[in-house]
Amino acid sequence: xxxxxxxxxxxxxxxxxxxxxxxxxxxxxxxxxxxxxxxxxxxxxxxxxxxxxxxxxxxxxxxxxxxxxxxxxxxxxxxxxxxxxxxxxxxxxxxxxxxxxxxxxxxxxxxxxxxxxxxxxxxxxxxxxxxxxxxxxxxxxxxx
Amino acid sequence: xxxxxxxxxxxxxxxxxxxxxxxxxxxxxxxxxxxxxxxxxxxxxxxxxxxxxxxxxxxxxxxxxxxxxxxxxxxxxxxxxxxxxxxxxxxxxxxxxxxxxxxxxxxxxxxxxxxxxxxxxxxxxxxxxxxxxxxxxxxxxxxxxxxxxxxxxxxxxxxxxxxxxxxxxxxxxxxxxxxxxxxxxxxxxxxxxxxxxxxxxx
Numbered sequence: 493x494x495x496x497x498x499x500x501x502x503x504x505x506x507x508x509x510x511x512x513x514x515x516x517x518x519x520x521x522x523x524x525x526x527x528x529x530x531x532x533x534x535x536x537x538x539x540x541x542x543x544x545x546x547x548x549x550x551x552x553x554x555x556x557x558x559x560x561x562x563x564x565x566x567x568x569x570x571x572x573x574x575x576x577x578x579x580x581x582x583x584x585x586x587x588x589x590x591x592x593x594x595x596x597x598x599x600x601x602x603x604x605x606x607x608x609x610x611x612x613x614x615x616x617x618x619x620x621x622x623x624x625x626x627x628x629x630x631x632x633x634x635x636x
Numbered sequence: 637x638x639x640x641x642x643x644x645x646x647x648x649x650x651x652x653x654x655x656x657x658x659x660x661x662x663x664x665x666x667x668x669x670x671x672x673x674x675x676x677x678x679x680x681x682x683x684x685x686x687x688x689x690x691x692x693x694x695x696x697x698x699x700x701x702x703x704x705x706x707x708x709x710x711x712x713x714x715x716x717x718x719x720x721x722x723x724x725x726x727x728x729x730x731x732x733x734x735x736x737x738x739x740x741x742x743x744x745x746x747x748x749x750x751x752x753x754x755x756x757x758x759x760x761x762x763x764x765x766x767x768x769x770x771x772x773x774x775x776x777x778x779x780x781x782x783x784x785x786x787x788x789x790x791x792x793x794x795x796x797x798x799x800x801x802x803x804x805x806x807x808x809x810x811x812x813x814x815x816x817x818x819x820x821x822x823x824x825x826x827x828x829x830x831x832x833x834x835x836x837x838x
Contacts, residue, residue, distance in 0.1 A: 494643055501646035508653035511787045511817070519649070526642055533639070574738045575784065585783065589792035593740075593779035600740035602781050 495548040495617075498526060502583040509586075516586040523583040524616065532620040545617035552580045552610035560607065574606070581609045661817055672820040675718055697750045698834055704728035705767030706759050706833070707800055709821045710752030718822035719754055725774050725800045733774045733803075735796040741780040757834040758824055766807050774803040787817055797821050 502523045509516035536544065546553070555577040557563070578585065585602075594601040664671060702708075704727055711720035724732035727743065735741045749755060760767065783793035788801065797819045804811050811827045812819050824830060 494639075497643055498646055501650050505646045505649040505653060507785065508650065508657060510783070510790045510793055511653070511657050513790045513792065516790070522645070526645060530642055533642075571737070578737055578783070582783075585781070586792070589781045593781075595740075595779050598742075599738060600742075600779055600781065602740065603738055 495527075495530065495544065498523075498530065499548065499580075499583070502526075503579065506583045506586065517590070520584055520586040527613065527616060528620060531617045532624065536621070538618075538621055541618055541621045545614040548617065549610040549614050552577060552613075555580065556607045556610055574603075577606050581606055584609055584613070657817070664815060664817070668814055668816075670826075671814055671816050672718070672818050672823070673816070675820065675822075697755065697836070699730075699746055699749075701833060702726045702746075702757060703759065703767075704771050705762075705764075706757055707824050707830070708732060708746075708749050709754075709756040709758065709825060710749050711754035711821070713753060718820045720756065720821035720825070722752070723796045723800055723821035723824060724749070725771075725803060727771050727775065733777070733799065735780075735782045735794050735799050737782050737784065740782045741777045741794050741799055743775070743778055755834070755836040756825060756832060758830040759833050760804065760809065760811070760830050762807075762809055762829065766809070769807050770803045770809075773806050774799070777803070785818065788812075788819060797823065800824070 502519070506516050506519045506523065509519040531541065531545075534541070534544075555573050559573050559577070581588075588602045588605050591601055591605070596604070658665065665673060706726040708724045708726060709720040710722045710724075711718075722734070724734040724744070726732055726746070730746045731743050732746050732749075733741070734744050760770075777794065777799055780794050780799070781792060782795060784795055786793035786795050786798055788798050794802070801811055801819045801823075809829055811829055812823045813827050814823060816823065825832070
């Protein structure tokens with residue numbers, strides 16, 4: 493629930509930040525930092541942390557898989573699937589614009605990034621768990 | 637940073653930024669009821685939130701009258717942001733500069749404009765020399781990132797309308813009479829710098 497609050501308000505904040513070019517990039521970095529902190533200060537098991545991260549990015553994963561598997565074509569709103577996916581990833585879109593404007597198979601590079609963001613953000617949410625585990629192992633290593 | 641700070645930081649930022657954007661555009665928002673902001677709000681109140689839907693009627697579309705630099709507006713009924721839902725800049729030789737969420741800013745063939753229920757061709761009343769510069773600038777935007785509610789100020793996010801506005805604006809022609817924070821396709825239709833050369837609608 494906390495992650496949803498952060499995600500939804502970050503969408504609005506980064507979008508409003510686009511009004512002041514450059515601020516959106518700062519807010520995108522702040523978003524990543526807050527996600528990292530949010531994951532760092534939770535003492536969850538790996539399984540639970542995985543589950544929370546999955547639940548957080550579930551809307552994006554659902555939209556991405558629907559588009560990749562062509563399930564969106566079964567609806568009258570196929571165009572809106574990509575549209576919603578981009579809106580969901582608004583907090584990281586400013587970072588996508590810093591990448592080169594490459595076009596592959598008629599689509600811009602950022603289009604493919606939209607499908608990568610969900611697993612990438614999920615991974616970012618999981619990384620602090622491994623870091624925490626490593627730090628704990630270091631602390632209690634009897635040979636140290 | 638504790639649990640509470642992490643969760644309130646973005647809501648606070650949203651309120652602050654919203655306040656700043658409103659204050660900075662107070663004049664336009666209070667004096668101009670034609671602003672696209674009001675169009676969106678009115679549409680939202682009546683349950684229209686998308687780019688509309690419908691099916692086109694068959695008809696002869698005089699694409700041959702188009703000249704490079706002309707602006708094409710296409711629309712569906714129930715569009716949330718005015719009569720027209722899409723805009724494109726004619727580049728010549730059957731090519732149009734457009735912007736879509738899945739293609740970004742791109743160059744597409746002209747033909748698909750016959751699928752719109754509402755269609756309008758408009759011509760900017762400026763010299764051919766200036767239009768050549770507009771087209772050269774417009775072509776250089778291909779591959780840029782699309783964002784549906786992109787602000788005019790931002791040079792990294794574009795939609796179908798503000799890419800055209802920017803191409804003309806860079807040559808000193810402001811096609812947005814409202815000086816709005818966003819630009820909708822219909823804004824071009826109302827600009828004093830243009831003439832309507834063809835219009836079809838139901």
